[in-house]
Amino acid sequence: MLDLYFWGTNNGYRARTMVEETGLPYNLHPVSLAKLEQLSDDFRKLHIGHKIPVLVDSDGPGGRTVIPESPAILRYLARKTNSPLIPKDERTLVEMETWFSYGIATFCPILAQHGYFTFRSSEDVPGAKKYYDTYARDLYTVINQHLGTRDYFAGNEISLADYGLYADVRQYAKSYPPENYPNVKKWYDRVSARPAVQRAYAPI
Numbered sequence: 666m667l668d669l670y671f672w673g674t675n676n677g678y679r680a681r682t683m684v685e686e687t688g689l690p691y692n693l694h695p696v697s698l699a700k701l702e703q704l705s706d707d708f709r710k711l712h713i714g715h716k717i718p719v720l721v722d723s724d725g726p727g728g729r730t731v732i733p734e735s736p737a738i739l740r741y742l743a744r745k746t747n748s749p750l751i752p753k754d755e756r757t758l759v760e761m762e763t764w765f766s767y768g769i770a771t772f773c774p775i776l777a778q779h780g781y782f783t784f785r786s787s788e789d790v791p792g793a794k795k796y797y798d799t800y801a802r803d804l805y806t807v808i809n810q811h812l813g814t815r816d817y818f819a820g821n822e823i824s825l826a827d828y829g830l831y832a833d834v835r836q837y838a839k840s841y842p843p844e845n846y847p848n849v850k851k852w853y854d855r856v857s858a859r860p861a862v863q864r865a866y867a868p869i
């Protein structure tokens with residue numbers, strides 16, 4: 666059985682979408698960040714770094730396996746289920762890894778900083794707001810350009826690369842509406858229409 670420790674953020678939804686893609690049964694455990702539940706002793710036993718999401722697989726390699734970090738969760742579940750979300754063809758795999766990394770290691774952290782300085786910081790720091798907004802706009806321009814010649818980030822089919830980016834594009838849709846980036850919008854609608862995505866974003 667899978668247990669997903671989750672809150673409704675980009676990283677939480679990224680993991681929940683992947684669990685839904687597998688079709689495996691799972692229990693969803695909300696961890697309220699608003700109530701700082703991630704700092705509890707019990708949760709820190711799952712992730713010393715006190716961050717959602719965490720996946721626990723009672724039937725993992727060698728028994729119960731705890732997997733924090735959304736990219737590790739996506740890769741783990743894709744391997745466990747021999748999912749087509751990891752392309753078999755080496756050339757497409759390299760593309761997938763490139764854009765998955767771009768999503769997780771570039772796009773997501775910059776958008777997170779934009780979110781912090783624009784919406785949550787108690788201090789107004791105009792220079793930081795401008796810096797992250799300019800950076801974010803460049804990232805959207807890049808992905809819009811990449812999607813100008815293709816339906817998905819790697820190869821011709823959806824892959825982990827798309828899920829590396831989707832949850833962030835969705836979370837920051839108010840700041841950067843996909844409508845402003847026509848190729849992103851077409852891709853966004855395509856991914857949003859997937860049954861697994863619709864189940865993942867359904868109210869708890």
Ligand SMILES: N[C@@H](CCC(=O)N[C@@H](CS)C(=O)NCC(=O)O)C(=O)O
Nearest residue numbers: 674676703715716717718734735736
């Ligand atoms: N690299 C991690 C980031 C996880 C992360 O930043 N989680 C945030 C919510 S989106 C969190 O739990 N923050 C609570 C805290 O740091 O105490 C991943 O992809 O899972």
